[in-house]
Amino acid sequence: MALTLDDVKRVAHLARIAITDEEAQSTQSQLAGIFKLIGEMEAVDVSTIAPMSHAQDVVQRLREDRVTEPSDPEHRQRFQAVAPQTEAGLYLVPRVIE
């Protein structure tokens, strides 16, 4: 399954990363090498094996339904001190057209 230039542009868009045509081309050739390596996976028959998502066979721990986080403007201020653009407690982004 060789990656086409369109594939590269499609995933770049999915990942919201701007990519020029030249970048897409060089990326395509690099990814071709990587996917050749990845292609080695095809050598093994995996039809009877169950996928493994986690290193430990443990199950999800549940948290009691309790409010543990403060909700005050000072707290918000601490978080918004690192924000690119805020106003009246809101994060600002270019207008979203719906």
Add this chain to the structure above:
Amino acid sequence: MLHATLKQLSDGLTSGKFSSVEVTQYFIKRINDLNKSLNCFISVDAERSLAQARAADALRAAGNAQRLTGVPLAQKDIFCARGWLTTCGSKMLSNFVSPYDAHVIERFNAAGAVNLGKTNMDEFAMGSSNETSFYGPVRNPWDRERVPGGSSGGSAAAVAARLAPAATGTDTGGSIRQPAALTGICGLKPTYGLVSRYGMIAFASSLDQGGPMARTAEDLGLMLNVMAGFDTRDSTSLQRDTEDYNRDLTKPLAGLRVGLPKEFFAAGASADVIKAVEGAVAEYRKLGGEIVDVSLPNMALSVPVYYVLAPAEASSNLSRFDGVRYGYRTSDYGNLAEMYEKTRAEGFGAEVKRRILIGAYVLSHGYYDAYYIRAQKLRRLIAQDFVEAFKTCDVIMGPTSPSTAFKIGEKSGDPVQMYLSDIYTIAVNLAGLPGMSIPCGFDSGGLPVGLQIIGNYFSEARMLNVAHQYQLATDWHVKMPPGCEAFKS
């Protein structure tokens, strides 16, 4: 103080030989002298460190000192530390002063340890050479034209060059062990789930694990005693009884079954590396070890499997960096789509973008089963190989890295070559096992070689025992890179 281990510094603080402020000042001075040429640290904040040192001295004076109270440590810049710039080696977070502490940082703070600064790393821990850092490559103290390995390269170089007695690292595919090997220090990646990932900026969540880097096995144990522990804020954190990882250090190794997987010694590793590792194996035989042949037949698949699973998780984990709530935002945008795409194109470096694209591709419609599911199935095969192997041995040994430190720029143009340098370490992450690297010799060019020790789940205490006994019998771990002493103040 230069050669003092963490243990010795701790003892000195306990006996009143020196204060935390004195130790901290000493290392800050060394950082000031040497960091320019090594580029180990992204941020240092002497005032903040000294304030912590003063607090530690006060704690000690009040009789409330713990083992690591007053000891200065370097923290990999992947751990969020409140009030500290926390960049993860990326332009994307080049302005991010963390509003909260990672669990690991909280634990060191609670133990009274001093934060010396945040160490350089491959961007978002994606790299094996430290060349992908937005803050420039770290130089290997043994040869400044060479890489220290990665991604915890800053921590490794700092410990090797005695800019810090010990440091934290994280290991997703070898990021603690490989740089430890390439800089001649010790590094331990614990069993997945032992050290909380809360506040440790995620690369590949199912593989990431924080761990200690130091010059002796005993120091690793002291660090791990603080770092490991259950955390309710990490769903993958394991609930276990507290243990002293150094409890078995002095046990003799008679009867230790050392498994040698033939795949570790097949073509691939350099002759010098193999020679050093074989020397270490011989030493273990002398110490009472019994050598067992084992096999990890699917190990070669670990690299392709890893380069599906890790980028897949990363592509999703890194979606939060969008220029909305924190971090870098492009200065030039007309609309939301442009803001996203330019922010991420400018904020991420080439390797990170490459992996995000790989990840987005393998998860995308029509490819998920062929790549992601297949890789998860192979992950199970790889993990099962270890289960089989551990039926006949207590630890597995082999090289940490196929080669010693390579030249800066040597592999950076060829991602596949770079990825293959993690061939011996990746399988351990896929299985979730603990793995460590300790120095076991030098190549013909005087560059350190690392011995990898892989243990069964939760066998950290045994592994530290195995490493400690070797270090009692050998002196590879006390060697110091040339030219570092010359800067001694």
Add this chain to the structure above:
Amino acid sequence: MKWEVVIGLETHAQLSTASKIFSGASTAFGAEPNTQACAVDLALPGVLPVLNKGAVERAIRFGLAVGAKINRRSIFARKNYFYPDLPKGYQISQYELPIVEGGSMTVLVGDTEKTVRLTRAHLEEDAGKSLHEDHHGATGIDLNRAGTPLLEIVTEPDMRSSAEAVAYAKALHALVRWIDICDGNMQEGSFRCDANVSVRPAGTDKLGTRCEIKNLNSFRFLEKAIEYEVRRQIEVIEDGGKIVQETRLYDPDKDETRSMRSKEDAHDYRYFPDPDLLPLEISEKLLTEVEENLPELPQQKKKRFVENYRLSLTEARLLTSSYNIAGYFEGVAKTSLMDGESLGSADFKLCASWVINDIAAKMNEEENLPPWAFRVSSETVGHIIRRVREGIINAKTGKELLVRFWDEGQRKSAQSGGYIHGGYLQQVDELIRDEGLSQVSDGSAIEKIVDDVIQANAQQVADFRAGKEKAFNSLVGQVMKATKGKANPQQVNDILKRKLAE
């Protein structure tokens, strides 16, 4: 051509937990922007999700209530897409293995019962809110809602008209409140529906291309949007066009649906199991715990009301339209018993009628009254009814007492800012005694008044005798007026009839 409409609904019910599904931040509505968005909700680098037990319990509760299969192992997945109110760049949801699978709801459409099969119900997190009011041409993002637990309830395409869809949505709305997993506040967005609508020639099996209408937050909009969409689709097809599968938005001002262009961008959500969360396993213990705490469901309760209280199906249905009303009725019934009566023997028609008509009317008078905030206790009401049934007071007096207590409760509550009942059980008898409210059942006394009334109203008497039934009522009214409403109406009727027939 005759067309058949095919509708499936996806409903997002906000679960009534105190904290968010993956963080310890509060879910309370209406806080200052971003004050209830903690590090986890903001997706700061390094933070991790931990699942809220309260959300899991509520999902199980729902599954049990609709007779679904509770998957003992379910998986959380990431749905990846970029949107400014989605802080992580992915939504944690359930994809391949949801917590609840199958089940059904039987709803009443007009007079016929209709069964709607459920496909699944899964847990997921809500996104924040984008505020498009002017911030210098920018959009403001409030993440207070981000991470609020949702149960997404998906039906099979089983509904055939907007009326069926609305009936299902209303029944679902009543159920989630009944089992107390969602406050059902549609204005605040706690319960919102997406409708998948398609049409096909009547008598064919193949489903037509569907459009999804998003975020319908009132039953009226749901109905209107479906009706518009059906008309639109039929028109497009009859004009020789084709329906394009797309997401549409309903505009209530124009009463039309329109394509959401921003969503047209072909989605590839790249679902995969969330590595930060482990498989959710529901233990026998948790399942039993939830099962034991599950209230009696509307269907069971309805059946029981018919059997135990000897009510009609209609009465039982009306009384079980809400959990609170049903509980209130049972409280009223219990204290309405006369000496020597038991639940198995008494007549509860009067109780049913009062609760269905009088109490419901009083509840409806006040806007925003919580559904449990009855102004008079059920015990007090039951006692009034008992006195009516005993003949101590007549029904009119009883209802006057009810209204008097209710208004008092309302007044006191308003003064205190809390919820206080008006009147109390003993006060019923005190007032009957102190204010002489007992009805006049003394036959001779009533007879005398009837005589007076007949004498004073010769015209009406003549009218009645000439066959005008209405005149009788007027005469009864006169008698009641003369007794200040306290005469036993039955007795008045009997005596009056007898006298007029003389």
